[in-house]
Amino acid sequence: MTTQPPPDRRLSQLIFAVALTSLLVLGMVRVVFESLKNKGSINVVDLLKLQNHRVVRLPITVSDDEVIPDDCNVFEGKWIWDNISAPHYTEESCSYLVKQVTCRRNGRTDSNYQNWRWQPSACNLPRFNALKLLEILRNKRLMFVGDSIQRGMFDSMVCLVQSVLEDRKKSLVRIPPRKIFRAEEYNATIEFYWAPFIVESNSDHATNHSVLRRFVKLGSIxxxxxxxxGVDILVFESYIWWMYKPLINATYGSLDKVDEYNVTTAYRLAMETWGNWIEKSINPSSQTVFFMSMSPTHLWSWEWEAGTDGNCFSETQPIQKPIIYWGTGSNLDIMRRIKKVIGKLKIKVRLLNITQLSKYRKDGHTSVYGERKGKLLTKEERADPKTYADCIHWCLPGVPDTWNQILYAHILQDYHTS
Incomplete structure (x- = not known):
């Protein structure tokens, strides 16, 4: 015979159960209310963090507003001033930022470069949602491959997602030529791999890559x-290292035969080697490949303001022109070769054509507020911006965050259609 607990004990158990249920319901209501207040909509991945900070895994929903319409080219549009939703993070909130990109910390006095949002002409980009991206990346690897420009995009992505993770459940390690950010709770990694030419070269050492005579193995990868x-999402980029001189020392096949190649010819041969690897090695059912178009430079101020003799130094506003702007910091021959190689591939590779939209952002470079050969510029060097201003790399927060927002939109769309 089963012995029933005394009435007063049953009453205590009932009161405890009701109280616990009420607390859980109130917690859910509070989270929903905060989500509505802060974002205007409820994101189910954001909903609950319960006891011991365990994230309750719920199915991701992708609304119609988060999907890029087929007839929308997200690379056509304009920069909109937005000091409400941008930036997504700050230098202070992301401890993973390196000195090369922390322009404000390094002495830059203006911060307007952080508050411009890219607005496509025919649609809206989905608001970046770190928890939603991490759920998509659960048990997966996202890797950025390329040079220091691509490393900046990696740094940006890490900063975009890290704030939603507990300190003890996130980490960043350097295993040259890789940097690996791990989100432990999701068993997900965001990685960077140093390969400035994509194919092999004598500049492949992750830290000691400044050589007097660059040499590229066009057929070796x-x-x-x-x-x-086996990487689930690969994002490739290679441009600025090719542009040092019109000719480059390279070999194609035998290492005993080194010739001077025209840069655009050498670039095409290298991209064809990369393309052959893509077709041989990528599984389109489980892997996704993107290629970033060239990141533009702003070395000559006369291109956007006739009669001047400067560069990106002291620029605080994007280029405001009613027509498409294209300067010498972007090589059209290289762009055509990228498109041609990708267009011939049987494996789908999507081109993230960030060149035109970034070309307007003369204000976003590190200028004299970055590093040179691993050290911050001296006071004397900063006083000579014509010589020392870096009009190649970008401050963070800044332009690379937009590149990642576009990448996120494509990843979200893939999830929606899978």
């Missing part, structure tokens, strides 16, 4: 590609 095998 295996030493790099073995690190890319």
């Amino acid at each position: 295996d030493n790099h590609s073995k690190q890319w095998e």
Whole structure:
């Protein structure tokens, strides 16, 4: 015979159960209310953090507003001033930022470069949602491959997602030529792999890559590609290292025969080697590949303001022109070769054409507020911006955050259609 507990004990158990249920309901209502107040809509991935900070895994919903319409080219549009939703993070809130990109910390007095939002002409980009992206990346690897420009995009992505993770459940390690950010709770990694030419070269050392005589192996990629095998989402980029001189020392095949190649010819041969690896190694059912178009430079102020003789130094506003602006910091021959190689591939590779939209952002570079050869510029060097201003790399928060927002939109769209 089962013995029933005394009435007063049953009453206590009932009161406890009701109280616990009420607390859980109130907690859910509070989270929903905060989500509505802050974002205007409820994101189910944001909903609950219960006891011990365990994230309750719920299915991701992608609304119609978050999907890019087929007839919308997200790379056509304009920069809109937005000091409400931008930036997504600050230098202070992201401890993973390196000195090369922390322009404000390094002495830059203006911060307007952080508050411009890219607005496509025919649609809206979805608001970046770190928890939603991390859920999509659960048990997956996202890797950025390229040079220091691509490393800046990696740094940006890490800062965009890290704030929603507890300190003890996130980490960043450097295993040259890789940097690996891990979100422990999601078993997900965001990685960077140093390969400035994508194919092999004598500049492949992650930290000691400044050489007097650059040399590229146009037909060799295996030493790099073995690190890319099985990565779920790959984002490639390679441009500025090719543009040092019109000719580049390279070999194609035998290492005993080194010739001077025209840069655009050498670039095409390197991209064809990369393309052959893509077709041989990528599984389109489980892997996604993107290629970033060139990140533009702003070395000559006469291009956007006739009669001047400066560069990006002291620029605080984007280029405001009613027509499409294109300066010498972007090589059209290289752009055509990228498109041609990608267009011939049987494996789908999407081109993230960030060149035109970034070309307007003369204000976003590190200028004299970054590093040179691993050290911040001296007071004397900063006083000579014509010589020392870096009009290649970008401050963070800044332009690379927009590149990642566009990448996020494509990843979200893939999830929606899968």
